[in-house]
Amino acid sequence: MTLRVSSVFAVAVLLSMAGCNCGRQPTVMKTEASLSLPVEVLDFGVVPEGTSKGLRFQIDNVGRASVNITATIASGSMDFRIGAVPPKVDAAGFVEIPIVFSPVGAGVDEAIVEVKTDKPDEQPLTLTLKGGPIYPALTFDPDPLSFVGATRTFEQKAAQLKSTGNAALTIRSIGVAANGNPDFAVSPPTTPVKLMPGDSTMVTVEYARSIRVTEGTMEVLSDDPDAGLKRLRLIPHTPTVCSNLLDDDMDGVADFPDDPGCQDAADQDEYNPAQCVNTAVQPCDAGVCGGTRTCTNGTWGRCGGCDAGVPPVDAGMTVDAGPGCSVTGIWRIDGGEPNYQCCNLFGIGTYAVNIDIDRFNISPATTARPQPSHPGTTLTSSSAPMCGGAFTYQRVIAGGCTETYRLVGQFTSANRFVGTYTAEFTGAQCIGDPQCGMEDCADQSWPIEAYR
DSSP states (O other): OHHHHHHHHHHHHHHHHHTSOTTOOOOOOOOSOOEEOSOSEEEOOOOOTTOOEEEEEEEEEOSSSOEEEEEEEEEEOTTEEEOOOOSEEOTTOEEEEEEEEOOOSSEEEEEEEEEEESOTTSOOEEEEEEEEEEOOOEEEESSSEEOTTOOSSEEEEEEEEEEOSSSOEEEEEEEEOTTSOTTEEEEOOSSOEEEOTTOEEEEEEEEEOOSOOSOEEEEEEEOOSSOSEEEEEEEOOOOOGGGSSSOTTOSSOOSTTTSTTOSSTTOSOOOOGGGOOTTOEEEEOSSTTOEEEEEETTEEOOOBSTTTTOOOOOOSOOOOOOTTOOOOEEEEESSSOOEEEEEOGGGOOEEEEEOOEEEEETTTTEEEOSOOOSSOSEEEOSSOOOTTOEEEEEEEEOSSSEEEEEEEEEEEETTEEEEEEEEEEESGGGSOOGGGSSOBOOOEEEEEEEEO
16 A cells, blocks of 8 residues: 555656756747848949949848748939849748949949838848949040150150049040140040040140240040149150251251251251361351351351341342242241130130241141141141242131131242231130130131241
8 A cells, every 4th residue: 555655646746847847948939030131231342333243141030930021222322233032031041132233423322222021010121232432533644745856847646545543534625725835736536535444545646846845735624533624744855956947057958957067856066067168158048138157267157148147037128039949948927926815615625826937848738837736737738839829728627616727828039928827716616715714716817927
Protein backbone atom coordinates (compact mmCIF):
# COMPACT_ATOMS: atom_id res chain seq x y z
CA MET A 1 0.00 0.00 0.00
CA THR A 2 2.78 2.30 0.90
CA LEU A 3 4.51 1.63 -2.43
CA ARG A 4 1.37 2.32 -4.32
CA VAL A 5 0.82 5.69 -2.61
CA SER A 6 4.40 6.68 -3.25
CA SER A 7 4.03 5.84 -6.94
CA VAL A 8 0.93 7.96 -7.28
CA PHE A 9 2.70 10.85 -5.55
CA ALA A 10 5.73 10.55 -7.81
CA VAL A 11 3.55 10.63 -10.90
CA ALA A 12 1.79 13.74 -9.59
CA VAL A 13 5.09 15.51 -8.93
CA LEU A 14 6.32 14.72 -12.46
CA LEU A 15 3.13 16.01 -14.00
CA SER A 16 3.40 19.19 -11.90
CA MET A 17 7.02 19.78 -13.05
CA ALA A 18 6.10 19.29 -16.68
CA GLY A 19 3.50 22.04 -16.45
CA CYS A 20 5.87 24.82 -15.22
CA ASN A 21 8.84 26.61 -16.87
CA CYS A 22 10.96 26.54 -13.73
CA GLY A 23 11.80 30.26 -13.84
CA ARG A 24 12.58 30.49 -17.63
CA GLN A 25 10.92 33.05 -20.02
CA PRO A 26 8.58 31.56 -22.58
CA THR A 27 9.92 31.31 -26.18
CA VAL A 28 7.94 33.58 -28.59
CA MET A 29 8.28 32.83 -32.32
CA LYS A 30 7.29 35.69 -34.69
CA THR A 31 4.82 34.75 -37.31
CA GLU A 32 4.85 38.13 -39.09
CA ALA A 33 7.23 39.76 -41.60
CA SER A 34 9.75 42.30 -40.29
CA LEU A 35 11.73 44.37 -42.86
CA SER A 36 14.89 46.42 -42.35
CA LEU A 37 17.53 48.28 -44.44
CA PRO A 38 21.21 47.63 -43.60
CA VAL A 39 22.16 51.17 -44.77
CA GLU A 40 20.41 54.55 -44.69
CA VAL A 41 22.36 56.28 -47.52
CA LEU A 42 23.45 55.00 -50.95
CA ASP A 43 26.20 57.33 -52.23
CA PHE A 44 27.21 57.11 -55.92
CA GLY A 45 29.96 59.71 -55.64
CA VAL A 46 31.23 61.55 -58.74
CA VAL A 47 29.80 60.19 -61.99
CA PRO A 48 30.70 62.18 -65.17
CA GLU A 49 27.77 63.57 -67.12
CA GLY A 50 27.01 61.40 -70.14
CA THR A 51 27.85 58.18 -68.24
CA SER A 52 25.95 55.98 -65.76
CA LYS A 53 26.72 54.05 -62.59
CA GLY A 54 24.72 51.24 -61.02
CA LEU A 55 24.54 50.19 -57.35
CA ARG A 56 22.24 47.87 -55.31
CA PHE A 57 20.65 48.17 -51.89
CA GLN A 58 19.41 45.26 -49.72
CA ILE A 59 16.12 44.68 -47.89
CA ASP A 60 16.21 42.11 -45.06
CA ASN A 61 13.18 40.20 -43.68
CA VAL A 62 13.89 39.00 -40.12
CA GLY A 63 10.33 37.74 -39.60
CA ARG A 64 8.85 34.24 -40.10
CA ALA A 65 6.44 35.22 -42.85
CA SER A 66 6.93 36.43 -46.40
CA VAL A 67 5.65 39.86 -47.42
CA ASN A 68 4.83 41.63 -50.68
CA ILE A 69 6.78 44.89 -51.35
CA THR A 70 7.02 47.85 -53.73
CA ALA A 71 9.93 50.31 -54.07
CA THR A 72 9.72 53.73 -55.77
CA ILE A 73 11.69 56.99 -55.96
CA ALA A 74 9.32 59.16 -53.99
CA SER A 75 11.04 62.55 -54.33
CA GLY A 76 14.20 64.35 -55.45
CA SER A 77 16.33 64.16 -58.58
CA MET A 78 15.03 62.31 -61.60
CA ASP A 79 18.62 61.40 -62.57
CA PHE A 80 18.21 58.23 -60.45
CA ARG A 81 16.34 55.28 -61.96
CA ILE A 82 15.12 52.24 -59.99
CA GLY A 83 15.47 48.81 -61.55
CA ALA A 84 13.36 45.65 -61.27
CA VAL A 85 11.83 45.20 -57.81
CA PRO A 86 11.13 41.61 -56.60
CA PRO A 87 7.40 41.21 -55.70
CA LYS A 88 8.07 39.78 -52.22
CA VAL A 89 10.67 39.04 -49.55
CA ASP A 90 10.62 35.51 -48.15
CA ALA A 91 10.68 34.81 -44.43
CA ALA A 92 14.19 35.08 -42.97
CA GLY A 93 15.40 36.15 -46.46
CA PHE A 94 16.51 39.26 -48.35
CA VAL A 95 16.31 40.87 -51.79
CA GLU A 96 18.54 43.35 -53.68
CA ILE A 97 17.17 46.23 -55.73
CA PRO A 98 19.29 47.96 -58.45
CA ILE A 99 19.56 51.77 -58.80
CA VAL A 100 21.15 53.49 -61.85
CA PHE A 101 22.48 57.07 -61.63
CA SER A 102 22.83 59.06 -64.91
CA PRO A 103 23.58 62.70 -63.99
CA VAL A 104 22.42 65.56 -66.20
CA GLY A 105 23.81 69.00 -65.41
CA ALA A 106 26.26 70.31 -62.84
CA GLY A 107 25.86 70.18 -59.07
CA VAL A 108 24.70 67.58 -56.46
CA ASP A 109 21.82 65.09 -56.91
CA GLU A 110 19.69 63.63 -54.07
CA ALA A 111 16.54 61.51 -53.99
CA ILE A 112 14.48 59.41 -51.56
CA VAL A 113 13.48 55.76 -52.13
CA GLU A 114 10.40 54.43 -50.28
CA VAL A 115 9.89 50.69 -49.66
CA LYS A 116 6.30 49.73 -48.79
CA THR A 117 4.56 46.44 -47.89
CA ASP A 118 1.01 45.33 -48.69
CA LYS A 119 0.01 46.20 -45.11
CA PRO A 120 -1.48 49.71 -45.22
CA ASP A 121 -0.89 50.41 -41.52
CA GLU A 122 2.91 49.99 -41.73
CA GLN A 123 5.22 52.97 -42.23
CA PRO A 124 7.47 52.72 -45.35
CA LEU A 125 11.20 52.27 -45.09
CA THR A 126 13.23 55.18 -46.62
CA LEU A 127 16.67 55.23 -48.28
CA THR A 128 18.57 58.42 -49.30
CA LEU A 129 20.33 58.46 -52.70
CA LYS A 130 23.24 60.85 -53.33
CA GLY A 131 25.45 61.66 -56.35
CA GLY A 132 28.06 64.27 -57.24
CA PRO A 133 29.07 67.04 -57.06
CA ILE A 134 30.11 67.54 -60.70
CA TYR A 135 31.10 70.75 -62.52
CA PRO A 136 32.26 71.81 -66.02
CA ALA A 137 35.84 72.96 -66.64
CA LEU A 138 37.66 74.48 -69.64
CA THR A 139 41.35 74.18 -70.53
CA PHE A 140 43.42 75.19 -73.57
CA ASP A 141 45.95 73.09 -75.45
CA PRO A 142 48.53 74.43 -76.01
CA ASP A 143 48.58 77.15 -73.39
CA PRO A 144 49.95 79.65 -74.33
CA LEU A 145 49.77 79.48 -78.15
CA SER A 146 53.11 80.65 -79.55
CA PHE A 147 53.96 81.92 -83.02
CA VAL A 148 57.63 82.43 -82.21
CA GLY A 149 59.71 81.43 -85.21
CA ALA A 150 57.03 82.33 -87.77
CA THR A 151 58.58 82.50 -91.23
CA ARG A 152 55.58 83.51 -93.34
CA THR A 153 53.69 86.79 -93.45
CA PHE A 154 50.57 84.94 -92.34
CA GLU A 155 50.46 81.91 -90.09
CA GLN A 156 47.58 79.77 -88.81
CA LYS A 157 47.62 77.49 -85.79
CA ALA A 158 44.95 75.47 -84.00
CA ALA A 159 44.00 76.03 -80.38
CA GLN A 160 42.15 73.13 -78.74
CA LEU A 161 39.36 73.94 -76.26
CA LYS A 162 38.93 70.92 -73.98
CA SER A 163 36.13 70.00 -71.58
CA THR A 164 38.13 68.66 -68.62
CA GLY A 165 35.44 68.75 -65.93
CA ASN A 166 32.87 66.07 -65.10
CA ALA A 167 29.80 68.01 -66.28
CA ALA A 168 28.94 69.23 -69.79
CA LEU A 169 30.66 72.50 -70.77
CA THR A 170 28.80 75.19 -72.78
CA ILE A 171 30.98 77.66 -74.71
CA ARG A 172 29.00 80.83 -75.43
CA SER A 173 31.44 82.97 -77.44
CA ILE A 174 35.03 83.04 -78.71
CA GLY A 175 37.01 86.07 -79.89
CA VAL A 176 40.17 88.14 -79.51
CA ALA A 177 40.49 90.94 -76.99
CA ALA A 178 39.88 94.31 -78.68
CA ASN A 179 42.67 95.96 -76.70
CA GLY A 180 45.27 93.27 -77.48
CA ASN A 181 47.72 92.84 -80.34
CA PRO A 182 45.72 93.47 -83.54
CA ASP A 183 47.90 91.05 -85.50
CA PHE A 184 45.83 88.16 -84.15
CA ALA A 185 42.38 86.99 -85.29
CA VAL A 186 40.30 83.85 -84.73
CA SER A 187 37.94 81.77 -86.85
CA PRO A 188 35.68 80.25 -84.17
CA PRO A 189 33.07 77.50 -84.58
CA THR A 190 29.41 78.44 -84.46
CA THR A 191 28.43 79.11 -80.86
CA PRO A 192 27.06 78.05 -78.46
CA VAL A 193 29.08 74.81 -78.40
CA LYS A 194 28.25 72.05 -75.89
CA LEU A 195 31.11 69.72 -74.99
CA MET A 196 30.62 66.59 -72.92
CA PRO A 197 33.40 65.63 -70.46
CA GLY A 198 36.47 64.63 -72.46
CA ASP A 199 35.30 66.29 -75.69
CA SER A 200 37.08 69.19 -77.42
CA THR A 201 36.69 71.66 -80.27
CA MET A 202 39.29 73.43 -82.41
CA VAL A 203 39.68 77.17 -83.01
CA THR A 204 41.86 78.49 -85.83
CA VAL A 205 44.06 81.40 -84.74
CA GLU A 206 45.43 83.65 -87.51
CA TYR A 207 48.61 85.68 -87.08
CA ALA A 208 49.75 88.46 -89.42
CA ARG A 209 53.48 88.82 -88.74
CA SER A 210 54.56 92.40 -88.03
CA ILE A 211 57.10 94.27 -85.95
CA ARG A 212 54.76 94.26 -82.93
CA VAL A 213 55.96 92.21 -79.97
CA THR A 214 53.02 92.67 -77.57
CA GLU A 215 50.96 89.58 -76.74
CA GLY A 216 47.43 88.99 -77.99
CA THR A 217 44.57 87.35 -76.10
CA MET A 218 41.85 84.92 -77.13
CA GLU A 219 38.82 85.20 -74.85
CA VAL A 220 36.34 82.35 -74.31
CA LEU A 221 33.07 82.83 -72.43
CA SER A 222 31.70 79.59 -70.94
CA ASP A 223 29.90 78.19 -67.88
CA ASP A 224 33.16 77.09 -66.25
CA PRO A 225 32.42 78.11 -62.62
CA ASP A 226 36.07 78.92 -61.88
CA ALA A 227 36.60 81.18 -64.91
CA GLY A 228 33.53 82.20 -66.88
CA LEU A 229 35.74 84.35 -69.13
CA LYS A 230 38.95 82.44 -69.75
CA ARG A 231 41.90 83.87 -71.65
CA LEU A 232 44.53 82.19 -73.83
CA ARG A 233 47.80 84.07 -74.30
CA LEU A 234 48.84 84.48 -77.94
CA ILE A 235 52.61 84.91 -78.29
CA PRO A 236 53.78 86.82 -81.38
CA HIS A 237 56.99 86.26 -83.28
CA THR A 238 59.88 88.34 -81.99
CA PRO A 239 61.36 89.56 -85.25
CA THR A 240 65.05 89.72 -85.97
CA VAL A 241 66.49 92.40 -88.23
CA CYS A 242 66.10 90.03 -91.16
CA SER A 243 62.48 89.18 -90.37
CA ASN A 244 61.00 92.48 -89.12
CA LEU A 245 59.43 93.58 -92.44
CA LEU A 246 61.67 96.69 -92.42
CA ASP A 247 64.36 97.76 -94.85
CA ASP A 248 66.93 98.30 -92.10
CA ASP A 249 69.89 98.91 -94.39
CA MET A 250 67.86 101.06 -96.83
CA ASP A 251 68.92 99.13 -99.92
CA GLY A 252 65.40 98.88 -101.33
CA VAL A 253 64.69 95.32 -100.16
CA ALA A 254 63.75 93.95 -96.74
CA ASP A 255 64.43 90.74 -94.86
CA PHE A 256 65.47 87.24 -95.83
CA PRO A 257 65.51 85.98 -98.57
CA ASP A 258 65.06 89.24 -100.53
CA ASP A 259 67.89 91.22 -98.94
CA PRO A 260 71.33 89.83 -99.94
CA GLY A 261 72.70 90.99 -96.59
CA CYS A 262 70.53 88.44 -94.74
CA GLN A 263 72.00 84.97 -94.39
CA ASP A 264 68.75 83.60 -92.93
CA ALA A 265 65.59 84.79 -91.12
CA ALA A 266 67.45 84.76 -87.77
CA ASP A 267 70.19 87.11 -89.02
CA GLN A 268 70.44 90.34 -87.02
CA ASP A 269 72.29 92.26 -89.74
CA GLU A 270 70.86 93.23 -93.14
CA TYR A 271 74.06 94.93 -94.28
CA ASN A 272 76.18 92.96 -96.73
CA PRO A 273 79.88 93.68 -96.06
CA ALA A 274 80.93 91.88 -99.24
CA GLN A 275 79.20 94.56 -101.33
CA CYS A 276 80.69 97.44 -99.37
CA VAL A 277 84.02 98.78 -100.69
CA ASN A 278 85.40 101.91 -99.03
CA THR A 279 84.35 105.18 -100.73
CA ALA A 280 81.92 103.26 -102.98
CA VAL A 281 78.59 105.00 -103.62
CA GLN A 282 75.34 103.12 -104.11
CA PRO A 283 71.81 104.26 -105.01
CA CYS A 284 69.18 103.66 -102.33
CA ASP A 285 65.55 104.43 -101.58
CA ALA A 286 65.21 107.43 -99.26
CA GLY A 287 61.72 108.31 -100.46
CA VAL A 288 59.88 108.89 -103.69
CA CYS A 289 62.88 110.66 -105.22
CA GLY A 290 65.55 108.20 -104.09
CA GLY A 291 69.08 108.92 -102.84
CA THR A 292 72.57 107.46 -102.37
CA ARG A 293 74.73 106.01 -99.60
CA THR A 294 78.50 105.71 -99.19
CA CYS A 295 80.66 102.83 -97.94
CA THR A 296 82.91 103.94 -95.07
CA ASN A 297 85.22 101.57 -93.18
CA GLY A 298 83.45 98.52 -94.60
CA THR A 299 79.96 99.66 -93.66
CA TRP A 300 77.28 101.32 -95.75
CA GLY A 301 76.11 104.65 -94.38
CA ARG A 302 72.49 105.73 -94.12
CA CYS A 303 70.63 106.68 -97.25
CA GLY A 304 70.78 110.37 -98.17
CA GLY A 305 69.15 112.61 -101.10
CA CYS A 306 66.11 115.60 -101.82
CA ASP A 307 64.46 114.03 -98.70
CA ALA A 308 67.17 111.94 -96.86
CA GLY A 309 65.97 110.19 -93.73
CA VAL A 310 62.41 111.44 -94.18
CA PRO A 311 59.68 108.80 -94.31
CA PRO A 312 58.03 108.47 -97.72
CA VAL A 313 55.41 111.17 -98.27
CA ASP A 314 53.21 112.24 -101.13
CA ALA A 315 55.28 114.99 -102.75
CA GLY A 316 52.77 115.48 -105.51
CA MET A 317 54.93 113.53 -107.94
CA THR A 318 53.72 110.85 -110.31
CA VAL A 319 56.27 108.24 -111.29
CA ASP A 320 55.64 106.27 -114.44
CA ALA A 321 56.01 102.67 -113.33
CA GLY A 322 56.38 101.39 -116.83
CA PRO A 323 55.11 98.08 -118.18
CA GLY A 324 55.33 94.99 -116.04
CA CYS A 325 55.64 96.87 -112.75
CA SER A 326 55.37 94.61 -109.70
CA VAL A 327 53.38 95.93 -106.77
CA THR A 328 54.15 92.92 -104.56
CA GLY A 329 55.52 93.87 -101.17
CA ILE A 330 54.82 95.76 -97.96
CA TRP A 331 52.89 99.05 -98.24
CA ARG A 332 52.61 101.30 -95.20
CA ILE A 333 49.62 103.56 -94.58
CA ASP A 334 50.49 107.27 -94.63
CA GLY A 335 48.96 109.89 -92.33
CA GLY A 336 48.00 107.75 -89.34
CA GLU A 337 46.07 104.55 -88.77
CA PRO A 338 42.32 104.46 -89.54
CA ASN A 339 40.78 102.95 -86.43
CA TYR A 340 37.24 101.70 -85.77
CA GLN A 341 35.65 99.41 -83.17
CA CYS A 342 32.05 98.34 -82.62
CA CYS A 343 30.05 95.54 -81.00
CA ASN A 344 27.18 93.32 -82.13
CA LEU A 345 24.10 91.97 -80.36
CA PHE A 346 24.57 90.98 -76.69
CA GLY A 347 28.25 91.86 -76.91
CA ILE A 348 29.04 88.38 -78.25
CA GLY A 349 31.54 89.72 -80.79
CA THR A 350 33.68 92.82 -81.10
CA TYR A 351 34.85 94.02 -84.49
CA ALA A 352 38.01 96.10 -84.82
CA VAL A 353 39.54 97.79 -87.86
CA ASN A 354 43.01 99.26 -87.33
CA ILE A 355 44.83 99.51 -90.63
CA ASP A 356 48.52 100.32 -90.84
CA ILE A 357 50.05 97.87 -93.33
CA ASP A 358 49.09 96.23 -96.62
CA ARG A 359 50.95 93.48 -98.41
CA PHE A 360 49.94 93.23 -102.08
CA ASN A 361 50.58 89.99 -103.95
CA ILE A 362 50.27 89.48 -107.69
CA SER A 363 49.76 85.72 -107.55
CA PRO A 364 47.40 84.93 -106.00
CA ALA A 365 45.76 88.35 -106.25
CA THR A 366 45.46 89.20 -102.56
CA THR A 367 46.16 91.98 -100.13
CA ALA A 368 47.04 90.58 -96.72
CA ARG A 369 46.38 92.75 -93.67
CA PRO A 370 46.99 92.59 -89.92
CA GLN A 371 43.42 93.94 -89.68
CA PRO A 372 40.47 93.63 -89.61
CA SER A 373 41.18 91.54 -86.54
CA HIS A 374 37.71 90.08 -86.74
CA PRO A 375 37.04 87.92 -88.55
CA GLY A 376 39.70 87.68 -91.29
CA THR A 377 42.95 89.04 -92.57
CA THR A 378 43.05 88.43 -96.31
CA LEU A 379 41.14 90.30 -99.00
CA THR A 380 41.09 88.84 -102.54
CA SER A 381 40.76 90.31 -106.02
CA SER A 382 39.49 88.76 -109.23
CA SER A 383 42.48 90.07 -111.21
CA ALA A 384 46.17 90.54 -110.50
CA PRO A 385 47.14 94.02 -109.22
CA MET A 386 49.32 96.02 -111.65
CA CYS A 387 50.65 99.57 -111.48
CA GLY A 388 48.40 102.05 -113.25
CA GLY A 389 45.21 99.98 -112.88
CA ALA A 390 42.28 100.21 -110.49
CA PHE A 391 41.42 97.18 -108.36
CA THR A 392 38.88 96.05 -105.81
CA TYR A 393 39.75 93.65 -102.98
CA GLN A 394 36.89 92.16 -100.93
CA ARG A 395 36.01 89.60 -98.27
CA VAL A 396 32.47 88.79 -97.10
CA ILE A 397 31.82 86.90 -93.86
CA ALA A 398 28.20 85.77 -93.52
CA GLY A 399 26.39 85.34 -90.22
CA GLY A 400 23.87 87.00 -87.95
CA CYS A 401 25.86 90.17 -88.60
CA THR A 402 27.25 89.88 -92.13
CA GLU A 403 30.52 91.80 -92.56
CA THR A 404 31.89 93.02 -95.88
CA TYR A 405 35.42 94.45 -95.99
CA ARG A 406 36.46 96.15 -99.24
CA LEU A 407 39.56 98.01 -100.47
CA VAL A 408 39.08 99.96 -103.72
CA GLY A 409 41.86 101.98 -105.34
CA GLN A 410 44.74 102.11 -107.78
CA PHE A 411 48.52 102.24 -107.89
CA THR A 412 49.46 105.74 -109.08
CA SER A 413 53.15 104.86 -109.21
CA ALA A 414 55.52 102.03 -108.47
CA ASN A 415 55.51 102.99 -104.79
CA ARG A 416 52.19 104.75 -104.16
CA PHE A 417 48.65 103.40 -103.71
CA VAL A 418 45.51 105.54 -103.30
CA GLY A 419 42.12 104.12 -102.43
CA THR A 420 39.21 103.77 -99.99
CA TYR A 421 38.74 101.11 -97.30
CA THR A 422 35.12 100.25 -96.41
CA ALA A 423 33.57 98.12 -93.65
CA GLU A 424 29.87 97.29 -94.08
CA PHE A 425 27.61 95.50 -91.57
CA THR A 426 24.16 94.05 -92.32
CA GLY A 427 21.82 91.96 -90.16
CA ALA A 428 19.85 92.19 -86.93
CA GLN A 429 22.82 91.24 -84.75
CA CYS A 430 24.82 94.28 -85.89
CA ILE A 431 22.85 96.23 -83.26
CA GLY A 432 25.11 96.39 -80.21
CA ASP A 433 24.57 95.78 -76.52
CA PRO A 434 25.02 98.96 -74.39
CA GLN A 435 27.20 96.92 -72.02
CA CYS A 436 29.86 96.71 -74.72
CA GLY A 437 30.73 100.33 -74.16
CA MET A 438 30.99 100.77 -77.93
CA GLU A 439 28.71 101.93 -80.70
CA ASP A 440 26.64 99.65 -82.91
CA CYS A 441 28.36 98.18 -85.96
CA ALA A 442 27.60 100.70 -88.72
CA ASP A 443 29.05 101.17 -92.21
CA GLN A 444 32.35 103.07 -92.25
CA SER A 445 34.86 104.12 -94.91
CA TRP A 446 38.31 105.70 -94.81
CA PRO A 447 40.59 107.20 -97.49
CA ILE A 448 43.84 105.28 -97.82
CA GLU A 449 47.27 106.34 -99.07
CA ALA A 450 50.04 103.78 -98.88
CA TYR A 451 53.72 103.83 -99.80
CA ARG A 452 56.58 101.38 -99.91
